[in-house]
Amino acid sequence: MKTGFSFRTKSAFFLCLAVLLVSTAISYPYHKSVSQKIMESTQRQVIRELEFIHQMLTREMQFEDVEALHGWLELIGRGLEFRITYIADGGTVIADSHIPQREVWAMDNHAGRPEVMEAREKDLGVAIRFSGSTQEKKLYVARVIEGGGAIPSGIIRVSTPFQEAKDVQSLLAKAFMVLCAGLVAAMFFLTLFLFQRIQKPIGEMIQAIKSIGSGNYRQRINFNTASEFYPLGQTINEMAQHFADHVEEISQQQQQFQAIFDGMQEGVMVLNTNGRIKSVNRAMSRVISSPALSVGRKPLEAVMSLELQDACDRIMASSTNLGRQPIKLQLELEPEKFYEVNMVRIHERDKNLGAVLVFHNISELKRLEKIRQDFVANVTHELRTPLTSVKGYTETLLSESQQDKETIQAFLNVILRNTNHMVKMVDDLLQLARMESKKAVYPANPVNAAEAAELAWKECLPLARSKKIQIENLLPEKEQLVLSDLDQLAQVFRNLMENAIKYSPEGSVLKIFSTEEQKSFTFALQDRGQGIPLEHQQRVFERFYRMERHRGSGSGSTGLGLAICKHIIQGYGGKIWLQSPNPDGSSGCTFHFSLPKAMVSGEKAAKKS
Numbered sequence: 042m043k044t045g046f047s048f049r050t051k052s053a054f055f056l057c058l059a060v061l062l063v064s065t066a067i068s069y070p071y072h073k074s075v076s077q078k079i080m081e082s083t084q085r086q087v088i089r090e091l092e093f094i095h096q097m098l099t100r101e102m103q104f105e106d107v108e109a110l111h112g113w114l115e116l117i118g119r120g121l122e123f124r125i126t127y128i129a130d131g132g133t134v135i136a137d138s139h140i141p142q143r144e145v146w147a148m149d150n151h152a153g154r155p156e157v158m159e160a161r162e163k164d165l166g167v168a169i170r171f172s173g174s175t176q177e178k179k180l181y182v183a184r185v186i187e188g189g190g191a192i193p194s195g196i197i198r199v200s201t202p203f204q205e206a207k208d209v210q211s212l213l214a215k216a217f218m219v220l221c222a223g224l225v226a227a228m229f230f231l232t233l234f235l236f237q238r239i240q241k242p243i244g245e246m247i248q249a250i251k252s253i254g255s256g257n258y259r260q261r262i263n264f265n266t267a268s269e270f271y272p273l274g275q276t277i278n279e280m281a282q283h284f285a286d287h288v289e290e291i292s293q294q295q296q297q298f299q300a301i302f303d304g305m306q307e308g309v310m311v312l313n314t315n316g317r318i319k320s321v322n323r324a325m326s327r328v329i330s331s332p333a334l335s336v337g338r339k340p341l342e343a344v345m346s347l348e349l350q351d352a353c354d355r356i357m358a359s360s361t362n363l364g365r366q367p368i369k370l371q372l373e374l375e376p377e378k379f380y381e382v383n384m385v386r387i388h389e390r391d392k393n394l395g396a397v398l399v400f401h402n403i404s405e406l407k408r409l410e411k412i413r414q415d416f417v418a419n420v421t422h423e424l425r426t427p428l429t430s431v432k433g434y435t436e437t438l439l440s441e442s443q444q445d446k447e448t449i450q451a452f453l454n455v456i457l458r459n460t461n462h463m464v465k466m467v468d469d470l471l472q473l474a475r476m477e478s479k480k481a482v483y484p485a486n487p488v489n490a491a492e493a494a495e496l497a498w499k500e501c502l503p504l505a506r507s508k509k510i511q512i513e514n515l516l517p518e519k520e521q522l523v524l525s526d527l528d529q530l531a532q533v534f535r536n537l538m539e540n541a542i543k544y545s546p547e548g549s550v551l552k553i554f555s556t557e558e559q560k561s562f563t564f565a566l567q568d569r570g571q572g573i574p575l576e577h578q579q580r581v582f583e584r585f586y587r588m589e590r591h592r593g594s595g596s597g598s599t600g601l602g603l604a605i606c607k608h609i610i611q612g613y614g615g616k617i618w619l620q621s622p623n624p625d626g627s628s629g630c631t632f633h634f635s636l637p638k639a640m641v642s643g644e645k646a647a648k649k650s
Contacts, residue, residue, distance in 0.1 A: 057226075065221060075213060083201075084167060084180060090121055091182045091199045098197060103190045110192055111136040111145070128157060128183075128196040135195075156183040157196050166196075177202055246277060253281045308380075308400035310340070313393055316357045318343060328374065328400055340398070346372050349382065356386050356396055371403070379407045412583060427459035485524040485613060487639035490564060491516045493527055494553060497534035501542060508547045512538075515554035521562050523636035529609045530636075534566075536602035537632050541568035545629075560638055561615065567631040572621040581619065582607040610634045 094117060104110045110127060118125045118138025127136040132152025137145055151157050159166030160183040168181045181200045188194035245262060252260040260281060262274035308325035310318060317339060321332045328344060329335050335343035341350035352368050368384040381401045387394045434452045438444070491514075498505075498512060505512070523530070541551050545568045552567040573581060582603045610617045617634040624631060 079213075084182070087123070087180055087182045087199055087201055088165070088167070090123060091184055091197070094121075094125060094199060095184055095186060095197055098186060104192050106191050107135050108142060111142045114138040122201075124200045126151070126198040126200070127192075128152075128198060129193050130195050132157070135193075151196075151198075154181070154183075156181040156198060159183070160185055160196050160198075172200070242274075246274065249277060249281075253277075253284065259285075307402075310343075310398040310400070311394065312340070312353065312357070312396040312398065314357075314395040316340075316353055316395060319393065319395075325400065327402070328380065344372075344374060346374060348372060352382075352384060353396065353398070356384050359386060377404060377408070378402075379404045424463065427462050430459045431456050484526050485639075486526065487522040488525045488527050488530055490521045490523055490530065490555070490562065490636075493525075493530040494534045494564075496527075496531040497538055500535055501538045504539065504542050508542060508545070510542050510545055510547070510549055510551060512551045512553060515552065516564075517555070521555060521557070522639040523562055523613075524639045525613050525636055533606045533609050533634065536606050537566045540602060541566055541570070541630075541632075544568065544570040546570070558635070561635045562638060563633055563635040565631050565633045567623055567629060569627065569629040572628050572630055573619065575621075578619055578621060582617070606634070610636065613637070 097117070098113075101113065104113065114125045114127060114136050115138045123138075125138040126134055128151045129135050132150040134140075134145055134148040134151055136142075137148070140148065154168070155170065156166035156168040159168070164185050166181075166183040169178065170181065171177070172179045179200045179202055181198060183196050183198040186195060186197045249260050249262045261278050303323040305322055305324055308328045309322040310325060311320045313319040317337055318335050320336065321329065326332050332343075339350065340353050341347065348370060349372060352370055356368050370382050370384075372380050372382060374380060379402070381403050383399045383401070384396055386396050434456050438449065438452055494514070494516060498514075538551065545551065549569045553565070554567075555562055555564045557563075607617050613636055615634055615636040617632070619630055619632045621630045623629050
């Protein structure tokens with residue numbers, strides 16, 4: 042009679058073998074990863090303890106002598122269950138928490154220890170090595186520390202036995218082995234018992250459930266009504282339908298909530314009841330560099346602000362009535378990055394929610410407020426100087442009845458000059474106000490830019506001759522027609538030329554040139570002055586923002602010329618900017634502005650045809 046293992050037994054055997062191989066293939070990398078994590082966690086813990094001891098020791102560094110330091114290390118070492126060693130710069134051990142003070146002098150010189158050498162190079166040293174004094178493997182972490190009082194500078198080192206981590210790894214390996222063995226045994230006997238009767242229906246249901254679990258809620262099981270698995274199959278079908286309905290409803294709600302949450306312009310941070318970050322919206326990525334890594338951490342770890350963390354602690358610790366009142370604070374998280382934070386405590390039954398923080402970016406408001414303050418201060422300063430002069434000379438004329446005609450004439454000329462300066466300033470301010478108003482009209486006509494530049498240079502010629510400054514006109518002879526107004530375009534050229542003349546050295550040459558783009562012309566005026574520092578280049582087009590302290594002595598201008606140029610150019614759809622140093626690398630400034638091209642009638646007709 043021929044004997045052998047049955048198909049069921051062989052199938053169960055190979056299935057268990059496959060389960061064993063798969064579980065081993067999965068568990069081994071996981072075991073290795075967990076073991077590595079345990080070692081890294083142990084190292085991080087020791088480093089944190091060292092940082093804690095380093096901070097405490099830095100604050101308590103004013104010891105009377107080495108004996109006091111040794112006693113302090115013994116006290117801290119007993120509390121933290123770590124060995125703490127203080128090594129002077131030369132490698133001499135002067136205090137050790139686990140060695141009596143009288144025996145410390147007999148210890149070896151530690152200058153050649155790996156962790157000490159690494160700490161001197163990188164400020165922090167880590168080593169895992171065999172300890173000759175304790176005859177066991179230890180983890181050593183060392184860090185440089187500054188001395189104080191009677192204590193010299195040196196290295197503070199913390200050590201701990203590494204056997205505990207090894208024991209945990211060994212226990213974890215045994216647990217994996219027991220788990221695999223139990224799984225294989227259970228699978229073997231269960232397969233032997235059920236294999237023949239339920240192989241096919243179970244296989245169908247497994248495939249259906251896997252399909253449903255992967256998201257295919259349309260999957261259904263079709264059993265004969267006489268089958269003993271028919272009720273179970275129908276239940277799985279109903280479950281799949283319920284899953285489909287619930288998942289659809291939850292998905293819609295989630296999409297709506299996420300769209301609202303991410304669509305908010307303000308950054309939102311939700312804290313749990315432990316005061317840790319539960320979730321953030323997309324706008325918070327402008328505040329937090331790594332939103333995903335911040336979940337589960339304290340707000341201080343995501344946003345470096347002690348004021349914010351203190352406010353979070355206060356609102357989380359507040360009573361029910363007080364906690365319902367929102368807390369508002371303003372933070373400068375980065376240079377010129379201001380946020381207004383509204384914090385509200387949540388007092389609902391849901392234990393997963395503690396507070397909601399809304400970050401509103403008010404950097405632009407702060408910038409405009411600063412501009413407004415600078416504008417008021419500058420206007421006050423610009424008007425006070427000529428008014429003081431007018432007042433002084435007027436009082437002098439009124440106080441003395443007998444004055445010669447020449448003196449009176451000189452005084453009146455000074456008064457007239459300062460009055461004209463104030464009138465020009467007021468006229469420029471009125472012009473700016475008209476340009477900024479929504480009702481401002483910019484009549485756009487085809488204008489030859491070269492003609493406007495020539496008119497501007499004629500007006501600037503007396504000032505240029507006084508400083509022996511010439512202009513190198515590189516504009517092409519061909520007409521460059523732009524959409525603008527002749528007088529306003531000439532004013533732009535004149536303001537730029539006056540600035541260039543005032544801030545250029547005597548005998549220098551100004552250069553004016555242009556480039557042609559597809560739909561616009563770009564004009565540039567280059568001087569050879571001292572230039573404008575980079576940090577001020579974005580503000581020179583503001584009202585009264587002048588650079589005399591950087592570019593030379595006072596010029597007597599109103600400080601509004603570049604602001605007027607900016608509004609004129611932008612009013613015709615162009616833009617204005619500057620380069621300093623010049624594009625060729627020389628000192629000075631090059632002001633550029635662009636204007637759209639104007640099509641003549643022939644071009645329009647050709648386009649229509």
